[in-house]
Every structure is written in structure tokens, then in C-alpha cells.
Amino acid sequence: MTTSQTEQTAPQGFTDACDAVRVLLRFAGYDPDQPVIRDTPGRVARALADMTAGTRDDPRTYLDRVFPEQGADGLVVVSGIRFASLCEHHMLPFSGTATVGYIPRDGRLLGLSKLPRLVNVFARRLQLQERLTEQIARTIHEDLPAKGAACMVTATHTCVSVRGVTQPHSTTVTRAWAGCFRDDPEARLEFLGQAESSPDW
Ligand SMILES: Nc1nc2c(ncn2[C@@H]2O[C@H](COP(=O)(O)OP(=O)(O)OP(=O)(O)O)[C@@H](O)[C@H]2O)c(=O)[nH]1
Numbered sequence: 001m002t003t004s005q006t007e008q009t010a011p012q013g014f015t016d017a018c019d020a021v022r023v024l025l026r027f028a029g030y031d032p033d034q035p036v037i038r039d040t041p042g043r044v045a046r047a048l049a050d051m052t053a054g055t056r057d058d059p060r061t062y063l064d065r066v067f068p069e070q071g072a073d074g075l076v077v078v079s080g081i082r083f084a085s086l087c088e089h090h091m092l093p094f095s096g097t098a099t100v101g102y103i104p105r106d107g108r109l110l111g112l113s114k115l116p117r118l119v120n121v122f123a124r125r126l127q128l129q130e131r132l133t134e135q136i137a138r139t140i141h142e143d144l145p146a147k148g149a150a151c152m153v154t155a156t157h158t159c160v161s162v163r164g165v166t167q168p169h170s171t172t173v174t175r176a177w178a179g180c181f182r183d184d185p186e187a188r189l190e191f192l193g194q195a196e197s198s199p200d201w
């Protein structure tokens with residue numbers, strides 16, 4: 001990559017980020033000037049900018065376009081939404097599947113693609129799985145707005161699977177309820193029934 005290409009696409013602080021990666025490479029016992037890893041600092045900096053792009057994105061953008069449909073008040077569930085995120089403790093990836101549901105208010109329907117887009121805005125940040133799950137449900141409830149929203153996330157964390165405790169088969173399931181789901185056990189059961197019967201592509 002030429003310097004001008006780097007400057008065009010580089011987020012602010014790119015050079016400092018590359019220098020920091022060079023320090024980390026030395027810490028790990030590598031010479032960052034070795035030809036085979038000379039471009040690695042730039043790749044790592046760009047990958048980090050990519051994986052945290054959601055920090056610089058406004059989730060409400062994806063809730064702006066609503067399709068009004070009188071009488072639409074039934075639970076809508078989109079499942080099998082793949083995501084990848086970074087745990088805020090180790091900056092290592094965790095990834096998995098989200099199921100998102102909402103009960104429309106006043107027939108305010110969302111385009112189906114917007115639910116995966118919303119998941120991605122919150123996933124592409126330094127995250128906790130619990131916060132990711134909560135933010136998705138709360139944002140749909142408050143900003144669509146909807147009568148209620150629910151989210152279930154199943155993920156594996158590389159900080160658990162490949163380092164430290166090294167549990168490659170452990171998965172974590174988190175759920176969050178907002179609005180009418182909080183005090184309506186039947187709505188929760190309906191959501192969970194849909195979530196658990198959906199094929200995990
Ligand atoms: N609750 C929660 N914990 C997480 C998440 N991602 C990573 N963790 C945990 O964050 C914790 C950080 O614990 P620390 O004791 O500070 O760090 P550590 O010494 O690297 O911990 P070990 O992973 O046990 O080696 C670990 O237990 C991780 O498993 C998450 O999304 N939610």
C-alpha cells in the first residue's frame with residue numbers, strides 16, 4: 001500500500017497505532033522490521049478500526065425508516081444473526097448468533113435488514129456480551145419505539161477458548177428484555193419458543 005492510499009483510508013491516529021503495534025511485536029519477541037511482518041502494524045491498526053467501527057456509528061440511523069402497517073401488533077423475530085465483537089477485557093474476539101424480537105407499537109414496522117445492522121453497530125465495539133444484548137433490546141424499545149423488544153445472544157469468547165482457562169467448547173447465553181417483555185411472561189415464552197426453534201444456520 002502506498003503512503004497516499006494509507007492517508008486516504010487511515011483513521012485519525014493511524015501512525016501512532018502502527019507504532020504501538022510495533023512495540024507489542026517487540027514485546028512478543030519479534031523484530032517489526034523483519035520483511036514478513038513489516039506491513040503487520042498497518043493491518044492490525046486497520047483491523048482494530050474495522051472491529052470498532054460501531055463506536056463511530058449512530059444506531060438510530062437504522063431505526064429511521066419505518067413501514068407503518070395498521071394492525072401489525074404481533075411479535076416479529078429475526079434469528080440467526082451472525083456477529084463478531086471484541087471483549088473489552090482482552091480485546092480478543094467473541095462471536096456468535098443473535099436473535100432479536102420486538103412487538104410493534106402503533107404498527108411501526110422495521111425493515112428486516114435493519115435488525116442485523118443494529119446488532120452490528122453494537123457488536124463492532126469493545127463490548128461485554130451482557131451489555132451488547134441489553135443495548136440491542138433497549139435501543140429498539142426506546143428509539144423505534146416498540147411496545148417491547150427482546151434479545152438473546154449465544155457466543156464463544158476466544159479469551160476463554162484459546163487462552164487462560166482454555167475451554168474451547170464453552171458458550172455463553174445472554175438475554176435481555178425491554179418494555180412489555182419485562183412484565184409479560186407469555187411474551188417472553190413466545191420469544192424464547194421462536195428463538196429456540198429457529199434453525200441455527
Ligand atoms: N461477564 C463477562 N465477562 C467477560 C466477557 N468477556 C470476557 N469476560 C471475562 O472477563 C474476565 C476478566 O477477568 P480478569 O481476572 O480481570 O482477567 P484474567 O486474569 O485475564 O482472567 P482469566 O480469563 O480467568 O485468565 C474473565 O473472567 C473473562 O472470561 C463478557 O462479555 N462478559
Ligand SMILES: [Zn+2]
Pocket residue numbers: 087088089090091092157159160
Ligand atoms: Zn476477554
